[in-house]
Amino acid sequence: MISGVLVYSSRGELVLNKFFKNSLKRSISDIFRVQVINNLDVRSPVLTLGSTTFHHIRSRHGDNLWLVTITRSNANSAAIWEFLYKLDAVMNAYRLDREEALKEEFMIVHEMLDIMLGGNGIPIDTELNSVIAQMSVKPVRNMGGLLDSPDGNDVLSSSSSPTSSAGELHFPKFLTKRSSSFLGQGDSTSDFYDNNKITWRPKGIIHKKDEVFLYVNERINILVSRDGSILKSYVDGTIDIITHLSGTPICRFGLNDSLGMQSEDEKKWLAQQQRHSRNDFGNKNFIPKAAAGSVLLEDCKFHECVSLDKFNRNHIIEFVPPDGSMELMKYHVRDNINLPFKVTPIVTHSTRDNEIDYRITLKSLFPGKLSAKDVVLHIPVPPSTVDCKISVSNGHCKFVPEENAMIWRFNKYNGLTENTLSAVTVSTSDTTQLNLQQWTRPPISLEFEVMMFSNSGLVVRYFTISGKDSKHRAVKWIKYISKAGSYEVRY
Secondary structure: OEEEEEOOOOOOOEEEEEEHHHOOOOOOOHHHHHHHOOOEEEOEEEEEEEOEEEEEEEEEEEEEEEEEEEEEEOHHHHHHHHHHHHHHHHHHHHHOOHHHHHHOHHHHHHHHHHHHHOOOOOOOOEEEEEEEEHOOOOOOEEOEEEEEOOOOHHHHOOOOOOOOOOOOOOHHOOOOOOOOOOOOOOOOHHHHHHHOOOOOOOOOOOOOOOEEEEEOOOOOEEEEEEOOOOEEEEEEEEEEEEEOOOOOOOEEEEEOOOEEOOOOOHHHHHHHHHHOOOOOOOOOOOOOOOOOOOEEEEEOOEEOEEHHHHHHHHEEEEOOOOEEEEEEEEEEOOOOOOOOOEEEHHHHHEEOOOOEEEEEEEEEOOOOEEEEEEEEEEEEEEOOEEEEEEEOOOOEEEEEHHHHHEEEEEEEEEOEEEEEEEEEEOOOOOOOHHHHOOOOOOOOEEEEEOOOOHHHHHHHOOOEOOOOOOOOOEEEEEEEEEEEEEEEEOO
């Protein structure tokens, strides 16, 4: 229902944006600023321009922030305003109603929106106490950190809604009852773990130093045809975690803002569409690249410690981890893949000398600040080859007779760089032209490992730990590792 949420300062500066539809661009915020904030004649809380509708309110607290929703369908305005007023209330409970505080702690608002709207923009849990109970941090916050409420009482312990310095929060009369358009709220995290016996973690674990290591491991598999078109490309990924945490912690992390799950029926429909699409894998000009923040996961499998309801509703991975290492999640990604390397081979057969001429270009496509290690290009040569005359712009290459191949190696390969190899094979004297023409030409294969690069575009946006002894502060490490699976190029 809601395609995006915007938060502006009182003077019209965009402080926060969160989009639930890939079609939205950040430039859409300029439209609202020009049409409403900078236009003193506008008095309506609803602005419709074509198929896009803006609903907005002004925060009743702090700096009077602008809270705005974007919709591109027939939506229930009362339900949207209910969401906006309750978002305002939760932000006030965390003292994020001022511009500077919001800029410093914007990730907390992203977490609020993940809980309240899930991953598809439909309000699913907007009750104040329920939202606060699911948050990874306590309400009532200043610039120094987490604090108790001014009167010494915990906000959650009160039967009333969170209050501000001005007293109890008030909503318009038509918003005092929950709108029928809202989905029912799911069970809280505490309910999930109260009703399920944690068999994978013993009680009373104590560590001198609390640490968490999160690894996003991905293997990319790709097959490129002779004309440069991509015949096959997919990513097999796992999220592995090593935890050394005291007590019984509840860990939570969020993935991309735009995260989708694909059913079997959707797979069949997409396959049918691809056959009729101009930009299918048969088009040599089409190179899949991950859309900004958009990831479509397939065949997800989780460890038993993960709350599946939480992931299905909000795309938040929440769990009580075992002590030590484990594989938390498996996934498969087929669309919108980031290619780390591009291999361009030009191989010609000299009929006069019975030679094979090679010119191979290897180009890295990942950012320049990153680098790959252990890059190995395996280039097959005819079985009759006895030697190769090789020239490379960088790296080391040698002919390996036992493998009937040239092996081009790089200890380190920087991003956005290009290197070339030129080589001519030397065959035995009894080699005939027919033998070379009948050679099957096995594909060129590539091996590599790139740190802090995600082939699928999957990103861990935040990682929080709650329910632990407050005396322990966990050190959190997140690492992305991209490796080659079957990375082959025909020529």
